[in-house]
């Protein structure tokens with residue numbers, strides 16, 4: 001793309017070019033900062049309770065259970081009930097602001113990252129962290145072929161010991 005401002009600017013400001021450039025910028029921003037998840041809580045016009053619940057999940061670096069979300073929400077808004085927290089979680093999941101994840105028989109946990117990503121889970125303390133691991137398309141194809149499923153998503157769970165638990169064993 002030519003960078004001479006006199007030469008290129010008038011052409012770039014045509015509506016079509018502007019839309020394309022904005023789109024490219026937005027996609028790049030999304031990739032860089034996970035903008036999908038950081039839509040302003042105000043912009044979503046949530047009730048006070050739902051806003052608090054979403055804030056709690058976004059501020060948490062762990063993946064909280066409904067009970068943990070309730071405890072943290074109550075610290076901010078003492079009048080909130082467990083039923084309201086539970087309904088808010090369902091609503092926020094429906095509008096794609098949070099994701100619900102489940103491992104084995106454990107309680108559901110709530111995730112601020114709604115795009116596809118992988119997790120590492122500690123076998124000792126249950127700590128769960130996000131990992132962004134690009135999957136080669138070939139792997140999805142092979143998994144689909146082996147299962148005879150029409151694939152929609154593929155997720156990995158790394159199980160092992162978190163750094164804190166490894167350190168505890170050393171001491």
Ligand SMILES: [Zn+2]
Pocket residue numbers: 122123124125126127161162163164165
């Ligand atoms: Zn651990």
Ligand SMILES: [Zn+2]
Pocket residue numbers: 063111113117118119129130
């Ligand atoms: Zn996650």
